Amino acid sequence: MKIGFIGLGVMGRPMAGHLQAGGHDLLIIQRSSPPPAELVSTGATVLETASVVARNADVIILMLPDTPDVEAVLFGPDGVAAGLSPGKTVIDMSSISPLSTKCFAAKIAALGCDYLDAPVSGGEVGARAASLTIMVGGDETAFAKVTPLLSLMGRSITRIGDAGAGQTAKVANQIIVALTIEAVAEGLLFASKAGADPALVREALLNGFAASRVLEVHGARMIERKFDPGFRVALHQKDLDLALSGARELGLALPNTATAQALFNACQAIGLGDCDHSAMVQALERLADHQVAPG
Amino acid sequence: MKIGFIGLGVMGRPMAGHLQAGGHDLLIIQRSSPPPAELVSTGATVLETASVVARNADVIILMLPDTPDVEAVLFGPDGVAAGLSPGKTVIDMSSISPLSTKCFAAKIAALGCDYLDAPVSGGEVGARAASLTIMVGGDETAFAKVTPLLSLMGRSITRIGDAGAGQTAKVANQIIVALTIEAVAEGLLFASKAGADPALVREALLNGFAASRVLEVHGARMIERKFDPGFRVALHQKDLDLALSGARELGLALPNTATAQALFNACQAIGLGDCDHSAMVQALERLADHQVAPG
Secondary structure (H helix, E strand, O other): OEEEEEOOOOOHHHHHHHHHHOOOEEEEEOOOOOOOHHHHOOOOEEEOOHHHHHHHOOEEEEOOOOHHHHHHHHHOOOOHHHHOOOOOEEEEOOOOOHHHHHHHHHHHHOOOOEEEEOOEEOHHHHHHHOOEEEEEEOOHHHHHHHHHHHHOOEEEEEEEEOOOHHHHHHHHHHHHHHHHHHHHHHHHHHHHHOOOOHHHHHHHHOOOOOOEHHHHHHHHHHHHOOOOOOOEHHHHHHHHHHHHHHHHHHOOOOHHHHHHHHHHHHHHHOOOOOOEHHHHHHHHHHHHOOOOOOO | OEEEEEOOOOOHHHHHHHHHHOOOEEEEEOOOOOOOHHHHOOOOEEEOOHHHHHHHOOEEEEOOOOHHHHHHHHHOOOOHHHHOOOOOEEEEOOOOOHHHHHHHHHHHHOOOOEEEEOOEEOHHHHHHHOOEEEEEEOOHHHHHHHHHHHHOOEEEEEEEEOOOHHHHHHHHHHHHHHHHHHHHHHHHHHHHHOOOOHHHHHHHHOOOOOOEHHHHHHHHHHHHOOOOOOOEHHHHHHHHHHHHHHHHHHOOOOHHHHHHHHHHHHHHHOOOOOOEHHHHHHHHHHHHOOOOOOO
16 A cells, blocks of 8 residues: 655654555655655655645555644645545544544545544554554544554554544543653652652552552652653643643543643753653652652 | 451451451450451450450451541550550551551550551452552561461552551552542543543553553443442542641642542532542532543
8 A cells, every 4th residue: 555654753753664564655755854764775755745645645644743733734835635636544643632633634524535533652662663552533434444554553453433532532541641640759759758668669559459550660760760751741741731722622620630731831840841751750849848769 | 376356347357357267366346236246156255345355465456447546446445555565566457647657656666565557458359358458567577477467368468668657658559549530530531521432542541551450440430330339438538638637747749639639528518428439530520511421
C-alpha cells in the first residue's frame, strides 16, 4: 500500500519505519531539515508538499505536535485536503483536541474520504518497539480496513467510537496518568516527611490497591531523583489544556485535574518544563521544604 | 504461643481464626455481644478484661476502629498496659494515627515490652483469604520474633521502619488509593460526557501508563454502577483525616488529598457514606449533571 507519513519526529520516525518494514511504500515530504536517511535509504519517496503526498498515497498518516499543526497540514496551502480524491483514508495519530477532531473529520468526509483519529500512548519506547496502545475514533469499516497497518505500530488497538472518540480516550488517559502521578507524589512525600523510607513504602504498596504502573515507574523516579525525560512536563501541560478546555465546554468539574495542571505550571516556573512529568513531585516538595528521600 | 486478640470485627474474626488454625492458643474478651462461636468452639479462652488477657498472653493483638479505641484498650481502666509484664509484645493492627502510635509505643516500651504497629490493607476479602498486605513499624528483633504470626494472616509483610512507620505507610496507601479513585473518576467522567463509551476507554487504558488496580476494580464499579461496600466512604474519610491532620502537623501541602476528602464529605451529604469509596464519582457526577454511562 502507498502510505503518506507526515510528521517524522521522535515518534513518527520509528512508526514510519515499521510500516516500511511491513512492506509498504512510504511517501514523505521535504521540510526544512533533510528527510531521515534510514527511511530514504530503504526506498521512501520524498515529495514536495502534503498535497502531492495525498495525491499519490492511499492512506495519509499524520503525527504532529498539536491541533494547529494538524489543521495547517490538512487544510493549509498545499495541504492534504487539496490532494485528496474520494476513497482515500486520513489517519491522525497526533494527540489533539477531540472537538476540533470532529470538525476535521466532517470536512474530510465531505471530500469522500475516511478520517480516523488514532492517538497513541506508550511514548518513544513504545514507538520503537511497535508496542503502542492505539485508541481509535471513526467509522467501523474504515477502522477494519486499516487495522493491519495500525498493528504494525501498536500492540493494543481499540476502536472507542465515532470521530473524536480516540482523542477523547487519549485525554482521559492523560487525566488519569497526571492525577495518579500526583497521588503517588502526595503519598510518598507524606511518608518521607513523616520519617518513613519511601522506597520501602513503595515496595509494600505495590502489593495492594495502591498498585499502578505510575507507582512502579514514576514512584521509582521520584525516589531515585531521575527526572530525565521520559514524557516531558510541557507535553503533559498541553494535554491537560485539552482536558480543562474540554471540561469548560462540556460543563464538567475536574478539580484534581486543575490542581495537577497548576503543579505542572509551577514546574515550568522553576525550570522543570523539559523534565519527565514525575518532576511534578518537586512542586509539592518546594511547598513542604522537604524532598522525597530515604527516611 | 498464647495470643490475646482484642477487636473481633469483620477483619479481626477471620484474622484470629487463622492464628488459631495455625496452632496458637487464643485469648479473647467478653464484651457486650457474645464472643464468636466459631472461635470458642475451637478452644478460644474467654476472659473478663483486656488486662487479664495481657496478663495471660505472650502476644497481644489489637484490631480496633480508631485511635481513641486503641488508646482506651491499651491505657484505660482494666486495659492492656495494666496486665503487661516485661518481655511481652503488643501488636496494633488497627489503622490509626502515626503520631499517637509513636506515643503509645514509647509508653509500652517503658513497661519493658515490645510494641509494633502493623496496619493492613486488603479488606475483608484479604482478611478471610489470609492474603493481607501488612506494613510494620517497630524494633527489628521484635518484628523478626512475630513474623511467623503475621505470616498466618498476610501474604506481603514489610517492616517499613521504627515505631509509627507502619501507620505512616498505611496513610500513604490511603492517600494514593483515594487520589487514584479520583483520577479514574475524572478521566471516565470526561470520556463519558464527551460521548465515548467509558467501558471501552477503561479497557484500552488498562494497557498503558494509566493502568492501576483502581482503574481495574473501581473503574468497573463506576461503569457498572455497583457501589455496595467494599471499603466504605466513611472509613476512607477517617483515613484522610489522619492524612490531613498529619500534613497540618508536618507542614505539608496535599492539595489533591484535600479535594478528595471534600468529595467524600459531599458523598456523606448525599447519603453515600456507607457506599464503596468508588462512589466518589457520584459527587463529581452531581456537579456535571451527568453519569458515567455507556456512550
